[in-house]
Amino acid sequence: MQLLRGFKYFIVTAGVILGCCYSSFAQDKQEEAEDEGEVFIDVKPGSKNGIFKGDETIEFKLKVKSTYKQNQDGKLTYNVLSDDFKQLSTNSMPVHLTKNSSETYSVTLPKRIPGFYRVHFQFNLSAYDDTVKRVFGIDPEKIKTTLHKPADFDAFWKGTIDTLKSIKPEFKFTEDKKKSTKEKIVYLCEMKSWEGITIRGWLVVPKGGKNYPVLYRVPGYTIDMKPDYDKEDFAVFTINVRGNGNSRDVIAPDYKQYNLVNIESRDKYIYRGTYMDCLRGADFLTANAAKLRLNADKIVVEGGSQGGALAVFVAAMHPNVKLCTYQVPLYADMHDSYAIGSSYPVDTWPTLVFHDYIKKHPSFTKEKLLAVWDYYDPQNFADKVKCKVLMGIGLLDEFCPPRCSFGMFNKFANKSNEYFVVPDKAHEVNFTYFTFQYYWLKEVFRMP
Amino acid sequence: MKRTYILCLLLVILGSARQQAFAxxxxxxxxxxxxxxxxxxHSSKIYDSGGRKVTPAGNSQFTSYAYGLYVGYGITRRLDLIVNVLAPDQRSQFTSTAGTTYQQSFGFGDIQAGLSYALVNFDYKAYFSVQVSGIAPLYKNGDQDLDLGYGVFGSEIKFMYTGSFSKNFLRGCYFNVETGYRRYFDSQGPNVIIYSALLGVPLDKRNQVSFEVGGQRSSSANKTFNQNLSINRDFAFTKGAINIGHTFSRRFSLFGNxxxxxAGRNTGVGYGGALQAILKI
Structure with missing residues (x-):
């Protein structure tokens, strides 16, 4: 009997203790739950691509969703900065989000002159702080940047190209049967280029048929170019310039240092050879067009990033190039690009490597660096590009500031060029751009 | 058993040429x-006004061989000019109390010309388009044994949603759904609602098959049903089609259909086929 009574006491006591524990645990959990949550912010510019006309209202819609189980109060501050981080305006508005709710805020920004601007949307709420950064453009076709073209620029490149012509190209191509497929033949192509160095590339030609238009793809920074099977209706030639991919037998720099090789000398700078390699690649296509079933009158040069600069050079200097398309062009308008790159709160490539070099070589100044680059800045070739051009850029690109990309774009001789802007991409474009690029090529070449 | 068949036939063909070519x-x-x-x-049976499949009196039947030409030109990236013309060679056998009549006519039918505009481009994966066109007869009724159409002008507006699938098991397949309204400028119309849905499946790089369901509902103040279908303007039908295509080159493809x-009402139980060459210039 006593045992039973004792057991009852035990049950009651244990129940009270467990009840207290549960209550305390539940309270903790509730407090924890109230702290748990997230805010999702979706920013959409008033124009689909983030580009506005000068007379248009510059508007952004911000869809804000809170999953917090408590109200979120605070403010949204929106700062407009120049692309080189100079503060231009600031405004704010109150934000009130009830638990598990979403709101859309409309932000109108002051009108601006042609250019690209940063806008930082800063949310400071009860339990959440975040900043969303976007870039928008105003009338980019009206952007004018200064040319820094040396007086002997044309003579320098004429002399360089004449020297290249004196080097026997010794073109070779052999089918790589392992890489060929049921529908495409892959050739390993070899040729002698600047300073007699052997460079290589891959040519992919559809089986059957003849007279294929050629998509000539020049490489991004230190990219190992492989055979490209993706483009239907085109033969695709991908070239590995010196120091890249399978063209590293003589020059094989550390990839991070590629754009520093002999940077102190205009004549020995690696890009002199790199540019010539790309030109030689175009020579290869024209010289072997008949044997390889290519249409030498329908060559389009294409590249991304560094490949953008190379594509512009080839389009300017090779008479058989009939179209040029590039995305996120590196090194365009080096003076402004360097200045914008130097304004970033965090030192960023490619300016970063130039800064480091100058720091380690005090006798080599920024001015000397830019003086060398004045011979290689792709915008200095822009007036020689007579063919149609398609450019793609990402507005958030830190490596290739949009202002500089447009500075070059606006200097091309052909005025029926087109551009494609992706507002939420940085140093890249999206799949839609490449789809459009393909249709654009077929349209201009009148391909079925 | 003439005009309605002919019109149905023309409309079937007018619709299918564009779909198979590029939707x-x-x-x-x-x-x-x-x-x-x-x-x-060809048709030897009819759907009566109640939609029942019946065999007409005698040995009435209708056969047509039609030559068609569809031409499209891209004026801009969104705007196309389209022209479609048919030249039917039709043969009819119609039995009545007076006996069996054989008739044959050959000539140009209606010409349809208009503009197609892509209203919305969904990242080049799909398009929502509108097509507005006019219809004009290239013949005069009464000139031949069998009329080649209503012999009046008409117009059509059509909306199309076309695209390709990039995900899941339909990846690589394409589709087209469309609906439209056609009106003939005559006191008895008819007014026609057209609709169709098509799913295309690539079999390999050069071959494809597509399945289509489509039809028309033609309405008119004149609802009289007569064994001689040529006077009927109030009819409906739904057809199913299978198309098989082979691409010979970038410029040349051939489709069999x-x-x-x-299903239908006041129309023929028709079946047939078509051979289309698609030339991209």
């Missing part, structure tokens, strides 16, 4: 597309 995709600026076709249609009218 509602824009042709592309500066590009041309030419689709010559040969079409066969078979169809069957599996």
């Amino acid at each position: 509602g995709w824009p042709i592309g600026k500066y590009r041309n597309i030419v689709v010559p076709s040969f079409n066969y249609y 078979g169809f069957y009218t599996f």
